[in-house]
Amino acid sequence: MKLALPSPVEQVHDERLSVHLLLKRDDLIHPDLPGNKWRKLKYNLATAREQGHDTLLTFGGAYSNHLRATAAAGHLFGFHTIGIVRGEEHLPLNPVLRFAVDRGMKLSYVDRSAYRLKQPPPGDYYLIPEGGTNSLAVKGVAELAAELDPYDYVCVAVGTGGTLAGLAHGLKTGRALGFAVLKGGGFLHDAVAELLPEPRDNWAIDTSFHFGGYAKCPPELLAFVEDFRARHGIALDPIYTGKMMYGIYALDARGFFAPGATVCAVITG
Ligand SMILES: Cc1ncc(COP(=O)(O)O)c(C=O)c1O
Secondary structure, three states: OOOOOOOOEEEEOOOOOOOEEEEEOHHHOOOOOOOHHHHHHHHHHHHHHHOOOOEEEEEEOOOOHHHHHHHHHHHHHOOEEEEEEEOOOOOOOOHHHHHHHHOOOEEEEEOHHHHHHOOOOOOOOEEEOHHHOOHHHHHHHHHHHHOOOOOOEEEEEEOOOHHHHHHHHHOOOOEEEEEEOOOOHHHHHHHHHHHOOOOOOOEEEEOOOOOOOOOOOOHHHHHHHHHHHHHHOOOOOOOOHHHHHHHHHHHHHOOOOOOOOEEEEEOOO
C-alpha cells in the first residue's frame, strides 16, 4: 500500500491575506485513509496487531468519516471490522455506509440513547473510540508536526480534539490553533488538555466559527468554500476544513496574526 508521506506542503497565493499561508496536504496521504484518519489509526492498527486481535470495533454516525476510514483500514490491513452506527438503518445505505459494507464492515445499529453510553458489546476485538481519538491517535498526529518546518501558527479543525492534541504535542516551535466545528465547543479545551501526554501552553481553540453547529453549512460558508476552490483549486469540506479556513481568513482580516506571519493550515481530509 502506498502512502504519500511526508505529505506535501503548498503555498497559497492570495492578495487578500497579510500572512503567508501554507497548506499541509494530509488529504493526499491515501484516497481511503486521508488526513487525520491515517495519522490516528496508524498506532491503533499496530497495537491491535501486536495484541493479536483480528477484529476492529468502532463507533460513528451514519456519515462518519472515521467509520469509513476504519472499514478501509480493515480491508487494507487484514482486520475484520464492526461499526456501531448511531440511529436506525436506512435503506438504501448512504455512500459512507455502502463503502464500509463493501469493505467488509459489519454494521450494528443502536438508538441514540444507547449510543450515547458507548457501551461496547462483549466480544474479542480491538476497540477504537468514536472519531478514532485516543492516546495512540495523539502519538500518530504528533508525526504530522514533526514533518513541518517551523511556522508561527499551525491550524486544524477540531471535532473531538485528538488532532489538535497531537499537533500541540508534536510541535517544537510555533502555536497550534484549532477551530471548533461544533457549537458550544467550550468543553474541547479540557478534552484536548486531557489528551496531551504532558501539559503544553502552545495551543488554543477558537470556538467562534462553528456556523451554527456540526454539519451546519450556511450559504456564507458554502460561498467561501466555492470561492476558495475557484481561486486555489482545492476543495475544502464545509464541515471541517472549510470552517477552519474561513476562520483563518477572518482572523487575518481582524489583525489577529502579525503581518507576514507564517500560517500553515492542515488539510485533514
Ligand atoms: C476532515 C476532518 N478534519 C478534522 C477532524 C477533527 O478531528 P478531531 O476529531 O481529532 O478533532 C475530522 C474528524 O475526525 C475530520 O474528518
